[in-house]
Amino acid sequence: MSHGAVRSEETHSAIIEAAAAILEESGYAGFTLDAVVKRAGSSKPSIYRWWKNKAALIIEVYERSGESALTTSRKGNLRDELADFLAALWNWWGGTRAGEALRSIVAEAQSDPQTLGLLRDEFVDRRKNNLRVIFQRACDRGELQWSPDVEAAMSLAMGTSWFHMLTGTLADTRLCEVYADMLVRALTVSRAS
Incomplete structure (x- = not known):
């Protein structure tokens, strides 16, 4: 008995590779599902069977392209690890098409409820994983205790970064140290009270 189409890893890889290449060559503005189909030698039904929409495909390309592989330094303190x-x-x-792709997905989400739901309900939480690792290590070292304040600090770090990504102001990474200082100071004050 068939339970629907089986996802072929070969086809999946071909679609992801085609989508990544098109994003790299043409950016979000030049990205179309027709171009992905042609380059991957696939079909639109295959794409729609596995991804809800264009944004879902781009999000998978984005997630595979490197953010999840960004390593977190082990400097032994929250401030330095967060700033790094x-x-x-x-x-x-700023150095890859990833920022442009994410900006475009956020823009699309403003007028497409399906993309907004995907962004809000799935993507954002996964993007906090590296931050969770950093803050959990700080808790394990005794620098702070996990609390709603830590969750808020993660959201602030993420929101600040998204603000700079959306406004194209990522060049001055010295601000990352300023933001890390502010968050650690706020958490320290919160813990003391």
């Missing part, structure tokens, strides 16, 4: 991660993220967004 933010600077690496900003450099990655």
Whole structure:
């Protein structure tokens, strides 16, 4: 008994590779599903069977392209590890098509409820994983205790980074140190009270 089409890893890889190449060559503005189909030797039904829409495909390409592989330094304190991660993220967004792709997805989400749901309900939480590792290590070292304040600090670090990505102001990574200082100071004050 068939339970629907089986996802062929070969076809999946071909679609992802085609989508990544088109994004790199043409950016979001030049990215179309027709171009992906042609380059991958696939079909639109195959794409729509596995991805809800164009944004879902681009999000998978984005996630495979490197952010999840950004390493978190082990400097032994929250401030330095957070500043290093933010600077690496900003450099990655500014030096690759990743920042442009993410800006475009955020823009599309403003007029497409399906893309907004995907961004809000799936993508954003996964993007916090590296930050969770950094803050969890700080908790394990006794620098702070996990609390709603830590969750808020992660959201602030993420929101600040997205602000700079959306406004194209990622070049001055010295700001990452300023933001890390501010967040650590706020968490320290919160813990003391």
